[in-house]
Structure formats: structure tokens, C-alpha cells
Amino acid sequence: MMGTAESDVIKIQEEFKTEALTPGQLMRMRFVRHKMAVFGLIMLVILILYSFGGAFIFTEAEANFTNTKLRLNPPSAENPFGTDTVGRDILIRTIYGGQISLLIGLAAVVVEVVLGVLIGAIAGYYGGWIDGLLMRFTEAMFNIPQLFLLLVMAKFFGGSVPDINLFGRQFSGSVVVIIVIIGLTSWMYLARIVRANFLSLKEREFVLAAHTTGTSNFSIIFQHILPNSIAPIIVSGTLSVANAILSEAYISFLGLGVKPPTATWGNMLEGAYNYVETAPWLWIFPGLLIVLTVLSINFVGDGLRDAVDPHALVDAG
């Protein structure tokens, strides 16, 4: 009799046992509460499907196929987004251009994050003259307008780059140049964020405990401190994707970016410059795609910022 009563109690306890939520689960819950962020995420998925899924329907040869007889056709059943100055189909070009624009956005941010995290982490962790040197360099980079840096570097490195093959696509080597120069000119903000985080975290007792244990500096930087400053890095990195896409659009619009025939949303705008009124479909579609992408990324970034808010984390804990 007693035995059954006890096992009943255990059963009931089991039923009501709630597993504590992991920090990741809490983050997801807070992100989902952010309506615009969810909308942005869905929009981004659609844009990625558009750019990468579209490639299964049309070939890149079609995107670069010129036929001057068809030049500047307005949108029609044949060419839903119209044709450009040399008769290329704009729909197919936005698909292939989207791949490049998104690739540039992501890859440039990878370069930016690697540089920014390394410089910020070393400056913040070691302090002293290393910090002084790295931060003065960061400030110097800050004080040169980014657009100017981008143009000078694009002019300098963008001379003659051979074409490259990647994922079965052949495209202008200038894509890699653009990725590197956007990365090289945008890491400063992130480096400052990371440095500030390292400065405060390195005095925390869990870091002192790691020192007491004899953990190496490398492990302390990359296993103790960095995981604790990952939240601002993710937020800043996400927002930087939007900036990188815009930067690519600037330099391509000014004719120093990715070289044709490889399409990007940015260099499609370049050709539209002289036809702003006469052939608006030349700029409306790539322009709209840039705006949509940048907006969605910014919404997602805002959502992430709220999701990783440490104060909310304290409440939940």
C-alpha cells in the first residue's frame, strides 16, 4: 500500500518536472516574440531561395546572354522584369546577381569578424602598449571615410584579377577583391566592441579562476572570454551584412566594383544610371531587392539584439 502511494508521488513529481531552459532556448523564445524580426527572417529565407533556387530554373549563360534586338524591353510575359541595355533578362540577372551580393555580404562579414575579434581581443586582453598601439591604429582607420578607402583600395587592387571558379560558377575575380576590401575597411567598430567586452570580462572572477587553474592565455581568450562576448558580436555581425551589401552596391554603382558580365545587384544599378526615367525597370528590381535584403537583415539584427540582451537573461534565470 505504502509502496504504491510512494510510486504515485514519484509519478506525479515526474509529470510536473520541468526541465530548466537552456540559454539558447530562452534566446529563441525572445526572438520569436519580436514580430518584425520573424518577418525579416522569413523575408531573408525567401530572398535566399530566390537567388539560389532560381539557379535551378535558369542557367548563368542565360543571365549573361546578350541580344541587342531585345534591348530595353519593358516587363512582359517573355521578360517579367524587362531587359537591360544589351538585351539581358533582368529577372535572371537579379537571381545570379543576388547570389553574388549575398555572398559578398556574408564573406565580407567573415573577414570583418575575424579581424575585429582578433584585434579587439588582443588589445583588450593584453592591455598596455599593445592595446595602445592597436587602438590608435583602429582610430586612424576610423578617421578615414570608408567610401574613400573602399574606392582607393578597389582602384588599387582591382586592376586585373583572373576569373575564378566556385560552386560550379565562373565569376569575375573582382568579387574576392571586393570581399577583402569591404572586410578590411569595416572591422574597426567590431574591434572596439570586442575590446570593451574583454576589458570588463577579464577582471571577472571566473577568468581569475582560470588563471589560478593554470589555463593558457589562448584558452582563456577563446574558451572563457570570447563565448561570453559572442552576443554583441553576432548582433554587430548581422547588421554588418547589410552594410557590406550596401558597400558593394556603392562601389559597383561607381564602376569600381564587380566587373561585368558577372551580375550583382549593385552593378546592375550602374547601367541604370542613364535610364532613370526612360527605363525604370532597370533599377526598380535590383534596387528593391537591395532594400528588402538590407531591411530584413536589420530587423533580424534588432531581434537578435533583444534576444541576447543580458538583462532579459537575468530575469529568466
Place this chain on the structure above:
Amino acid sequence: MTEPLVQVRHLKKYFPITKGILIQRVVGAVKAVDDVSFDIYPGETLGLVGESGCGKTTTGRTLIQLYKPTAGKVIFDGQDLTEIKPKTMRTLRKHLQMIFQDPYASLNPRWTISRIIGEPLRVHTITQSESAYLERVENLLETVHLNANYMNRYPHEFSGGQRQRIGIARALASDPKFIVCDEPISALDVSIQAQIVNLLEDLQDQLGLTYLFIAHDLSMVRHICNRVAVMYLGAMAELANRDDLYDDPLHPYTQAQLSAVPVPDPRVTRARKRIILEGDPPSPANPPPGCRFHPRCPIAQPHCKVEPPVWREVKPNHWVACHEV
């Protein structure tokens, strides 16, 4: 008498005060620890007490080489920790551990409990296999009376007392000889304080540990420590066996502190004389000349303002730094 496990000799730790944006000039120093000497014997608990900012935490941290000392020696088990190579120091660290004050800040919030406790095991490759590692972590959790099933949880799922136990388990992982307990109970509730203190005492009996117990609660120190050292403004004021110090304090600062300990008996409280010190402790960046305590000392003499007192053994095992003793 047995050989001391730790000998601290003329230890100094100054933190530079700098000015300037581009070129940092040193314009002064906070003398957090200024010429401190004492011994710690194997198996004992040495209490280190003093008011906030007197340098007791810095002494503990400098002692285990978390801060590089400005001057002085720390001899641990026959080796001078201030002179050995960083690499040797890293391997020696498994014998020297620390328990921290704030159980909310001392555990990495992104790591699971098993990873936190097991860090010393991995760093010093103490356990050879994954199963031995998990077994050791389980044992450690049981040693500090925590459920071994908790090992995959994160620190935010625990209370302050539980976290402090996790911190203790981590300190025990590498089988240390010596543990610096940096106010391990001052962030906890009184009921939890007793549990943690009893746990520390049990562990000392079982494992033969030696503690440097930093605290500001004089009644708790009386309970746990064998000998007690009193610090004031970066320097030692008095060091004696527990009962000698509590029954017969020699330094006027110690006398004042002990007269402030609350006694849960109104008759005693009414009968005893309370020594109230005047003023605040001066800044350690600019300590007073002569005896550091003279501006607040009730028995200060003219020569106290000029001549620093010598740290001397006035009675067997009873050290004091005062001219008037």
C-alpha cells in the same frame, strides 16, 4: 616546529597610477600590499582579516601569483614562486587553488558544471580518459554534497550556496595542498554560511588541506582559524594564535576591531568598553608616514608619526607592529 608550507617575505604589490592619453606616465602607486611577511604551516587555517580596501584580497591574489608582486618572495614548498619560470608556475598551480568571493561571478556562465569542475583536470591532464574524467567530476560533486546528475547543467540554474560548492569542487579537482579562500562566505545567507564553513572544515580534515582564510567577519574567523593575521592599510598589524589574539590583543587596531564584534548577550555588551576609531582609513596611494595607524590611534606618541614600527615577535608566536607594545 614543522616547516612552513608557505613563507611570505616582504611581499609588496603596488598598482601604478598613470596619467596621459598617448604616453602613460606613472605619477604614483596604490600601495595595496606594502611589505608583508608571514608563514603558513601545513594543515592549518590562517585567518586574514581587515577592513575593506586594506589589501587582504590583493595579498591572497599576489600570494598565488595572480598578480605579479612588486617585490618580495613567496616560498611555497621550498620554491620561490616569484622567481620560477611561467611554465613551471603553470604546472605548480595545481597545488595552489582559490575559492572566490562572489559565487555569481566565479563560474563561467556559458560552461556546464562538469566542464567548470573538470577544467583543472584537463589543463593538468590529471585524468587520462573521458570515463575517468566523468568519474572524477562525479566524485567531486559528491564530495561537496551536490547531486552528480547536475553535471550537465549551467551555473544559472543554481543558488548562491550551490554555486559556492561548485567553486569549491573546482578548487579541489587538482588535489591542491593549499587553498586561498577569498571571503568565500561573505556573499551568502547566514544559514548557508554555516554549511559552507562546515564543508570547508570537513574537507580540511579529510584531505589535509591548508587554508588562507580571508574574511572580515571576526566571529567566523574565530570559529574556523588556528591563527589570525590582522591587516591595516596594506601592512600587517598583528599575527597570533587565535585564542591569544582574541583574549589578549596587543595592537590598538586589533583591540578596536575586537571591541566592535557583536556579542549576543546584552549584559556583556553593556559592560564592555567600545573603542571607537576616529576618521576613515587614509588612502593607500599616500599612506601616512611613520606608523600607518597613527592618525587614528588612541595611544599614538610623537615618534609614531616619524618612525615606522618594526614587525617583531613580542611573545612566542605573537607578532605585532607597534611601538607601544
